[in-house]
Structures are given as structure tokens and as C-alpha cells.
Amino acid sequence: MRASASAFATLAIVALASAPARGDGTPVSAFRKRPWLQSVEPTGASVRFELPQASRAEVALRGPDGATRTFASGAPVELHAVRLTGLAPSTSYRYEVHAGEATALGAFTTAPADARPFSFILFGDSRSDATTHAAVVRAIEGTPSDFLLNTGDLVERGDDPRQWDELFDLEHRLLASRCMWSVVGNHELIGDRRGPAFARYFATGAASGEPRLYDTVRWGDTRFFLLDAMDDWTGPERDWLLARLAESDGEPGLRHRIVAAHIGPYSSGPHGGNRAMHAAGIVDALRAHHVDLVVAGHDHAYERGEAEGLKYLVSGGAGAPLYPVARRLPTSAVVESTYHFVEVKIDGPTIATVVHRLDGSLLESCSFEPGEPWRCGVGAGPAASAPSAPPNAVPTARGQRCSCEVAGAAASGGWGPALAAACLALLRRRRRG
Numbered sequence: 001m002r003a004s005a006s007a008f009a010t011l012a013i014v015a016l017a018s019a020p021a022r023g024d025g026t027p028v029s030a031f032r033k034r035p036w037l038q039s040v041e042p043t044g045a046s047v048r049f050e051l052p053q054a055s056r057a058e059v060a061l062r063g064p065d066g067a068t069r070t071f072a073s074g075a076p077v078e079l080h081a082v083r084l085t086g087l088a089p090s091t092s093y094r095y096e097v098h099a100g101e102a103t104a105l106g107a108f109t110t111a112p113a114d115a116r117p118f119s120f121i122l123f124g125d126s127r128s129d130a131t132t133h134a135a136v137v138r139a140i141e142g143t144p145s146d147f148l149l150n151t152g153d154l155v156e157r158g159d160d161p162r163q164w165d166e167l168f169d170l171e172h173r174l175l176a177s178r179c180m181w182s183v184v185g186n187h188e189l190i191g192d193r194r195g196p197a198f199a200r201y202f203a204t205g206a207a208s209g210e211p212r213l214y215d216t217v218r219w220g221d222t223r224f225f226l227l228d229a230m231d232d233w234t235g236p237e238r239d240w241l242l243a244r245l246a247e248s249d250g251e252p253g254l255r256h257r258i259v260a261a262h263i264g265p266y267s268s269g270p271h272g273g274n275r276a277m278h279a280a281g282i283v284d285a286l287r288a289h290h291v292d293l294v295v296a297g298h299d300h301a302y303e304r305g306e307a308e309g310l311k312y313l314v315s316g317g318a319g320a321p322l323y324p325v326a327r328r329l330p331t332s333a334v335v336e337s338t339y340h341f342v343e344v345k346i347d348g349p350t351i352a353t354v355v356h357r358l359d360g361s362l363l364e365s366c367s368f369e370p371g372e373p374w375r376c377g378v379g380a381g382p383a384a385s386a387p388s389a390p391p392n393a394v395p396t397a398r399g400q401r402c403s404c405e406v407a408g409a410a411a412s413g414g415w416g417p418a419l420a421a422a423c424l425a426l427l428r429r430r431r432r433g
């Protein structure tokens with residue numbers, strides 16, 4: 001049972017009566033970056049937020065039993081990472097952050113401790129165009145999921161603090177209620193080669209004081225490997241990845257492995273695939289350890305394919321200027337230059353995807369099981385989670401190709417029969433031609 005809003009407001013008033021002040025005694029009045037979730041696990045979660053000046057802060061947490069616990073940060077600092085501990089798996093919590101006179105609300109559900117079905121939203125390359133980025137975020141806000149997975153290039157320049165402020169302003173509602181794991185993009189490293197800004201906000205090890213640009217997390221029966229794709233794959237990240245892949249071979253209860261890297265091994269866009277990954281044998285290692293899916297961004301388009309058994313998605317359509325298809329790879333099943341995001345649903349052996357264009361239409365719906373080919377088209381994937389098109393979505397250029405795998409029908413109810421009819425008509429026209 002969730003706590004009532006009024007009860008939690010009472011809690012907030014009580015907490016504010018003893019609100020912590022900043023180091024010099026003057027209370028802060030606003031957040032520089034409102035709270036965002038990180039490292040959500042079965043029994044813990046982190047709430048991060050940034051203040052305009054160093055100050056103490058605390059997080060009041062209320063669980064389904066109505067009991068409230070307060071977690072205080074340590075010394076006065078600007079960037080806080082408050083770890084909430086002792087939580088129950090698959091359980092919903094509400095939280096309220098207090099920092100001086102500033103307060104903010106959020107809610108989340110902890111990760112499961114079992115293999116129950118779950119879903120996440122895949123998106124990336126949101127830099128450079130705040131209007132389109134905001135429209136994509138609004139569309140994602142209307143699409144339920146357990147968490148978010150970002151393919152990188154969150155900002156145009158990693159060394160520009162204003163761009164990080166803008167990112168958190170645009171996504172603050174989303175990030176207060178859904179943990180976003182992100183891989184580092186090449187743009188995060190512009191002017192910031194070692195990535196301290198990215199690590200400051202999104203590195204999973206930041207709470208423990210050992211931030212790095214690559215990591216692995218587990219949700220349910222799936223392990224995610226989050227890579228720094230700009231590495232040359234001759235040093236520590238290579239050794240780390242090979243060791244973690246080997247460990248996962250014997251990991252109890254693990255069914256799926258998903259690798260995320262900003263620059264993936266395959267792309268039909270102008271950037272192309274990650275040659276260093278191939279040259280270093282990383283792609284072969286992913287196959288050897290039965291990685292189910294590699295997701296990437298960098299080329300600003302959507303692409304789905306499979307290369308010698310290794311399935312891949314490119315999802316780089318969350319706001320950055322769209323790229324044309326440069327040279328369609330023979331491994332590519334679908335590629336379209338369009339703003340979009342991808343729902344990924346994992347249920348037992350099945351990994352299913354629903355690709356939403358920004359205009360509210362469905363690009364395609366697919367699923368597969370380990371070792372089996374993609375199954376796409378009408379009825380092949382799960383039902384979309386009632387996506388709601390943003391009220392002022394930016395019109396997008398559609399790909400000129402249409403096939404039974406590349407749907408152009410609206411996402412409203414009953415799109416399946418209409419799509420089937422359209423595809424049949426197209427096939428008949430092709431046969432006549």
C-alpha cells in the first residue's frame with residue numbers, strides 16, 4: 001500500500017521544522033539539480049541531488065507499511081548521494097529530500113530478488129536540441145517501465161555545466177521516479193577527457209567513492225554490462241569485461257546478458273561500427289559468452305540487426321540531429337532515421353521490443369529467445385504500454401521504406417489489423433510491379 005500524499009506532507013512539515021542549513025548557517029532555498037535515482041537494487045537505492053552551495057541534507061523514506069525512516073547525508077557538500085538501505089525487494093517507496101528550505105518528492109520501486117518479468121526504456125543521444133529532447137522525455141514519461149537505459153551523449157560537451165543543468169531540468173520528473181543507467185558517450189568526454197562530469201552524475205560507483213566509466217548491474221534474471229566504448233580495449237576495461245563475462249557464465253539464476261556501449265559493433269549510420277571493439281576481439285568475446293543483445297547509440301537513428309548470432313540495436317534518436325543511413329549493412333534488418341525510444345520487456349526466455357516514434361506511431365514490434373532469430377511484425381512482440389504522444393511532439397521525417405517489419409501505423413488501439421492490411425496491400429503492389 002502506498003503512503004497517502006497528505007500523510008507524507010505532514011511528515012514534510014515536521015521535517016522542515018528542523019531542516020538542515022548550509023555550512024555558514026544560511027539555509028539553501030533551491031536545488032541546482034533536483035533529486036535523481038541511482039543504483040536501485042533489491043535492498044537499496046541511492047538518491048542524488050546537487051545544491052548551489054555546500055549544505056547538509058536528508059532524505060525521508062516512507063515504505064508500504066507507513067513507517068518513515070530518515071537518512072541524513074554526512075558533511076555539508078554540494079553533490080549528495082544518499083544511500084537508502086534495508087529496503088525490501090520489488091517494493092514501492094516514496095521519498096522526500098530536504099535541504100534547507102528546498103524540498104523535493106520522488107518515488108521508486110526496488111529491483112526484484114527473483115526472475116519476475118520487467119521492462120526498461122532504451123534511448124540515447126539527447127544532446128543539442130532541448131525542444132526535441134523534452135518531447136521524447138514527455139513520451140517516455142507516459143510509458144511505464146521499471147528503469148531507463150541511456151545509450152549516451154546526454155550533453156553536447158561534458159565540460160559545460162549549463163548543459164548538465166539543462167539535462168536535469170528536462171528530465172527531473174523522469175529521473176526522480178525511475179533509475180537511469182547510462183553509458184558514457186563521446187560527447188560527455190569533450191573537454192572532459194577522463195569523464196569526471198559524467199562520473200559525478202551517473203557512474204554507478206560514485207556513491208562508494210570509486211567512480212569509473214564502466215560497470216555492471218543486475219536486474220532480475222538479466223545482467224547488464226555498461227561499457228566505455230571509447231576505450232582502446234588494451235587496458236583495464238578489457239580485463240574487467242572479460243573477467244565479468246566469465247563470472248556471469250556461472251552466475252546463479254542468470255538467464256540474459258545485455259551489453260550497452262555508446263559506439264556499438266554494428267551501425268549503418270555515418271559513424272559505422274566500433275572498429276576497436278572488433279580488432280581487440282571484444283565482439284568475439286560477447287558471442288563466446290552468449291550475450292543476448294548489444295545496444296548502442298552514436299548514430300542518430302534506429303537500427304536492428306543480427307551478425308553471426310549477435311543481435312544488436314542502435315537507438316540514438318532522443319533529440320540530437322538525425323543522421324541519414326550511410327551504408328546499410330547486410331546484417332541490418334531495419335534502419336530508420338527517426339526520433340524514437342524503445343520499450344524492452346524481459347519475461348522468462350523472451351526479450352521483446354516495441355519501438356515508439358516520437359509522433360506516437362509504432363516503428364516495429366519484435367521478440368526473440370536466446371539462440372533464436374528475431375521475430376518481428378504484426379503480433380510478434382508484446383502490446384505497447386499505452387504510450388501517450390506528447391501534446392506538442394516534433395514532427396519527424398519517416399523512412400521511405402515500408403515493409404511488414406517496419407510498421408507505419410498509429411499506436412492507437414486496433415493498429416494491428418490496419419497494419420496487416422497495409423502490409424498485405426504493399427506486398428500485392430510489389431508482386432504486381
Ligand SMILES: [Fe+2]
Binds near residue numbers: 262297
Ligand atoms: Fe556519439
